[in-house]
Amino acid sequence: AQSVTQPDIHITVSEGASLELRCNYSYGATPYLFWYVQSPGQGLQLLLKYFSGDTLVQGIKGFEAEFKRSQSSFNLRKPSVHWSDAAEYFCAVGAPGGGADGLTFGKGTHLIIQP
Amino acid sequence: EPEVTQTPSHQVTQMGQEVILRCVPISNHLYFYWYRQILGQKVEFLVSFYNNEISEKSEIFDDQFSVERPDGSNFTLKIRSTKLEDSAMYFCASGIDSNQPQHFGDGTRLSIL
Numbered sequence: 001a002q003s004v005t006q007p008d009i010h011i012t013v014s015e016g017a018s019l020e021l022r023c024n025y026s027y028g029a030t031p032y033l034f035w036y037v038q039s040p041g042q043g044l045q046l047l048l049k050y051f052s053g054d055t056l057v058q059g060i061k062g063f064e065a066e067f068k069r070s071q072s073s074f075n076l077r078k079p080s081v082h083w084s085d086a087a088e089y090f091c092a093v094g095a096p097g098g099g100a101d102g103l104t105f106g107k108g109t110h111l112i113i114q115p
Numbered sequence: 116e117p118e119v120t121q122t123p124s125h126q127v128t129q130m131g132q133e134v135i136l137r138c139v140p141i142s143n144h145l146y147f148y149w150y151r152q153i154l155g156q157k158v159e160f161l162v163s164f165y166n167n168e169i170s171e172k173s174e175i176f177d178d179q180f181s182v183e184r185p186d187g188s189n190f191t192l193k194i195r196s197t198k199l200e201d202s203a204m205y206f207c208a209s210g211i212d213s214n215q216p217q218h219f220g221d222g223t224r225l226s227i228l
Contacts, residue, residue, distance in 0.1 A: 034187075043222050100163040102161070105159070
């Protein structure tokens with residue numbers, strides 16, 4: 001069965017510093033990969049996705065993620081965080097080729113931004 | 116930008132009662148989903164719906180749950196005889212096709228008393 005691991009429950013970063021959120025997955029093939037962000041009281045907003053091709057994908061709000069097949073990882077990065085980036089971040093996998101399968105989410109990483 | 120809308124934002128229900136959560140997916144989307152997130156836990160897939168029928172469902176989606184697309188715009192999740200453990204945030208999502216990411220609504224917080 002597929003699974004997603006986000007090893008860091010909480011991460012604290014100073015405003016302006018760089019950020020990396022880790023995500024590892026277990027899947028029989030290369031899945032579709034996603035990062036979503038959830039601000040308090042709001043829904044899940046898609047930051048970026050990887051389906052195929054270039055392993056470094058760019059998303060919204062200055063985020064990027066790199067797919068590393070050898071490590072089964074899809075880590076999220078941002079070179080300089082802003083206070084508005086404080087939120088819960090979820091990594092998710094979906095069946096390759098799409099289909100109506102639901103996504104499998106990690107437990108999330110809570111990002112705290114220090115002034 | 117079009118978005119998925121969910122109503123109500125918060126629903127409080129007595130244990131044993133039936134509850135219907137409502138969603139209006141993005142208008143040209145064809146795939147519809149329900150997820151739930153118990154407080155402090157991860158988002159879990161419940162069910163997907165395509166072409167007016169359930170496509171996939173998880174182990175969580177037992178006989179207590181049902182989904183319906185009663186008209187061309189709404190997508191509902193019904194929970195019969197609610198239990199305390201049904202308290203969670205329920206998210207609706209939709210996708211334009213099977214190869215596009217799912218767009219999520221802001222969720223309905225369901226509290227069972």
